[in-house]
Structure formats: structure tokens, C-alpha cells
Amino acid sequence: MHEDLSPETLAVTAGRPERRRGGPVNPPVVLSSTYVSSGPPVPGELLYARAGTETWQSFELALGALERSARPGIVFGSGMAAISATFSVLAAGSRVVVPRHAYQLTLALVADLRERTGLRVTSVDLADTEAVLAAVRGGAEGPAALLWVESPTNPMLEVADLPALVAGAHEVGALVAVDNTFATPLGQRPLTVGADLVVHSVTKYLAGHSDVVLGAVLADDEALHTRITAYRTLHGAIAGPWEVWLALRGLRTLALRVERSQASAAVLAARLVEHPAVAEVRHPSLPGDPGHARATALLDGYGSILGVRPHGGPQAADRVVEAVRLWVPATSLGGVESSLERRRRFATEAPTVPEDLLRLSVGIEDVEDLWRDLDQALRAGTSLVG
Numbered sequence: 148m149h150e151d152l153s154p155e156t157l158a159v160t161a162g163r164p165e166r167r168r169g170g171p172v173n174p175p176v177v178l179s180s181t182y183v184s185s186g187p188p189v190p191g192e193l194l195y196a197r198a199g200t201e202t203w204q205s206f207e208l209a210l211g212a213l214e215r216s217a218r219p220g221i222v223f224g225s226g227m228a229a230i231s232a233t234f235s236v237l238a239a240g241s242r243v244v245v246p247r248h249a250y251q252l253t254l255a256l257v258a259d260l261r262e263r264t265g266l267r268v269t270s271v272d273l274a275d276t277e278a279v280l281a282a283v284r285g286g287a288e289g290p291a292a293l294l295w296v297e298s299p300t301n302p303m304l305e306v307a308d309l310p311a312l313v314a315g316a317h318e319v320g321a322l323v324a325v326d327n328t329f330a331t332p333l334g335q336r337p338l339t340v341g342a343d344l345v346v347h348s349v350t351k352y353l354a355g356h357s358d359v360v361l362g363a364v365l366a367d368d369e370a371l372h373t374r375i376t377a378y379r380t381l382h383g384a385i386a387g388p389w390e391v392w393l394a395l396r397g398l399r400t401l402a403l404r405v406e407r408s409q410a411s412a413a414v415l416a417a418r419l420v421e422h423p424a425v426a427e428v429r430h431p432s433l434p435g436d437p438g439h440a441r442a443t444a445l446l447d448g449y450g451s452i453l454g455v456r457p458h459g460g461p462q463a464a465d466r467v468v469e470a471v472r473l474w475v476p477a478t479s480l481g482g483v484e485s486s487l488e489r490r491r492r493f494a495t496e497a498p499t500v501p502e503d504l505l506r507l508s509v510g511i512e513d514v515e516d517l518w519r520d521l522d523q524a525l526r527a528g529t530s531l532v533g
């Protein structure tokens with residue numbers, strides 16, 4: 148229905164109430180746990196707020212339009228609830244292929260499912276397309292049921308060749324699920340290249356103001372969409388109406404926020420490469436970055452997450468985090484405020500993530516203010532004078 152509009156426009160226009168004189172331009176927040184009803188339920192009828200609300204529907208329509216999905220999104224109480232719902236489509240004892248670097252709790256969930264339900268797990272370097280597809284085909288143990296993709300990956304920023312992975316996985320009947328949190332629907336729309344499932348931590352860029360925790364799943368296929376929706380109702384991991392309304396409000400400025408923060412991230416990345424206190428910088432905008440060519444070909448924009456390794460090891464990295472004044476030392480990402488953390492401070496982060504890696508989430512502040520603060524913190528943390 149929205150095919151002729153760009154994602155930037157859809158972020159503003161989709162999910163609005165029908166235009167009528169005297170009507171509101173925004174959907175109302177509806178605070179009601181139940182709806183007036185009697186007799187056998189009519190398909191699509193609102194009955195009870197664990198199964199669906201008007202406030203969800205507005206957000207779900209907007210997200211569905213942005214991801215160019217044939218169906219509305221399915222909103223959840225967190226990104227992890229959305230990810231758990233996605234893994235629920237697998238039969239017991241299935242095999243999944245997962246990136247060795249991905250959001251740490253996605254990998255923790257997979258490990259938990261392996262322990263408790265016999266899920267079989269193959270871990271791969273997502274940037275190595277041949278290795279991923281060999282793992283999906285599986286040789287003697289047979290093809291995987293699901294390939295899990297994050298692109299760019301959290302926190303290593305590896306970029307997957309998504310069209311090739313989808314084509315290869317579908318050849319052997321594997322489903323492909325993509326965590327599109329980092330790229331956002333402005334950067335890539337995985338359903339349009341054939342992915343079966345898309346998940347978001349709505350907490351991050353979509354909501355964009357670090358004031359809600361929410362998630363969402365998208366699926367074009369009717370059976371998958373019905374299954375995920377039923378999982379939400381059965382497991383009850385639902386979102387509150389206020390949070391979803393805030394996320395829709397945040398979504399309206401997605402394009403402005405993403406454009407600004409990406410532009411600033413590219414400026415900072417280029418300067419950080421030259422910084423005497425910095426040993427390594429990861430950002431797909433950098434011509435020397437391993438993900439550069441693929442991101443240029445496949446993504447609309449390089450994103451606003453940076454990986455930075457200061458000289459002096461993890462202790463120096465910790466001191467840099469302590470020394471910032473404008474940047475916020477905090478986990479999470481995708482908010483209007485710039486933040487940073489050393490990822491290996493979490494024992495659960497993948498051991499192949501360097502101990503001294505700082506993950507920076509660039510917000511929408513003035514880039515020169517961000518640079519000055521980062522520069523002084525890097526100098527202070529690594530004991531460089533001047």
C-alpha cells in the first residue's frame with residue numbers, strides 16, 4: 148500500500164489514524180485491558196489486551212511498512228522477547244547456525260536452548276559466506292533449520308552478504324532470521340531480499356530516546372506470522388501501551404536521527420584512525436575496514452556504532468570510559484545521546500571480542516563537541532599528554 152514512498156517518508160506517515168475532519172493526527176494511547184465483546188470472536192476483533200491493542204496496531208503497521216513487509220510487525224515487551232519468540236518456530240532438536248559474534252544474550256539464549264531442549268548449534272564467522280553456507284548445508288548431519296544473521300554484528304561490525312546467505316540457505320530449506328537492530332529498516336530491509344524473519348530491539352534506534360524497552364518481529368509468511376503472534380499471546384511477553392506509543396513517537400524522527408548520527412560516526416571514525424592514543428578503529432565507512440566493500444554494496448549507510456581499541460589494553464580502555472564527560476558511560480545504543488562501554492566488562496561477551504574493545508554509539512549531539520570530549524578522554528585514559 149505504501150510502495151511508492153521512501154522509508155524516510157514512511158517513518159513519518161505510516162500508522163496514522165484515518166484522516167477525518169476533527170480527528171487526531173496521532174493514534175491515542177488506549178489504556179484498556181479488555182474490549183466490549185460477546186459471542187464467538189470475529190477474526191481481527193480486539194478482545195483482550197494481551198492479544199492486541201489499537202496502540203500496538205499503529206506501531207505494527209508503521210514498522211511493517213518500513214520493513215516493506217506484507218504484514219504488520221508483531222510488537223513484544225523487549226528485543227529478547229522477540230528473539231525468544233523467533234526461536235520458538237524451531238522443532239525440538241533442530242540445528243541452527245549462529246554468528247560467533249552477535250548480541251551476547253542472543254548467544255546466551257541459544258546456549259540455554261541447547262542445554263535444555265537439545266537445540267544443536269553451529270557457530271560461524273558471518274563474514275565468511277562460504278563457511279556459513281557450508282555450515283548451513285551441514286554435510287552428514289543434514290541441513291540446518293535456521294540461519295541467524297546480525298549484520299552488522301554486535302559488537303564486531305562484521306557485514307554479512309545477506310542476499311547470498313538467503314539464497315544458499317533457502318536452497319537447503321533453512322529459514323533465515325535477521326536481527327536488523329543495528330542497520331535499522333533505513334539501512335537494509337531483509338524481507339525484500341527473501342529473509343523469512345526479522346527481529347528488532349525497538350529499544351535502540353526505532354524508539355531512539357533510551358526511554359523504553361521493546362522488541363518486534365516481522366514475517367511475510369502467513370504461517371510464521373500466525374505462529375509468532377500466537378507465541379506472544381501464549382507466553383504473555385507483551386508491551387505496555389505507553390511504551391509502544393513512545394516508540395511510535397520516536398520512530399517519526401528515525402531518518403533524521405540515523406542520518407545525523409551516521410554522518411558524525413563517519414567523521415569520528417576517520418579522525419580516530421589518526422589519533423595517537425588509538426590502536427584500531429572499526430567502522431564500515433573506513434576504506435580499510437573489513438566490512439567496507441560489502442556495506443557499500445548492500446547497506447544504505449554505514450551505521451553509527453564504532454569499535455575503538457585504545458593503546459594500553461583493557462585498563463586504559465576502562466580509564467577512557469571513566470574520563471568522558473559528554474559521552475555517557477552506559478550499555479545499550481541507538482539513543483539520541485552518545486554512549487560507550489568496554490564490552491568485555493561482561494563475562495558473557497564472546498571471548499573472541501578483544502578485551503580492550505570500546506563500543507561507541509554515536510548520538511545526535513554536535514560532532515565537534517563529541518570529538519573534543521573523546522579526544523581528551525583518550526589522552527587521559529592512555530596517559531598521553533597534550
Ligand code: PLP
Nearest residue numbers: 225226227250301328348350361
Ligand atoms: N539485538 C541486538 C543487536 C541488541 O543490541 C540488543 C540489545 O542490546 C538486543 C537484540 C536485545 O534487545 P532488548 O534489550 O530490547 O531486549
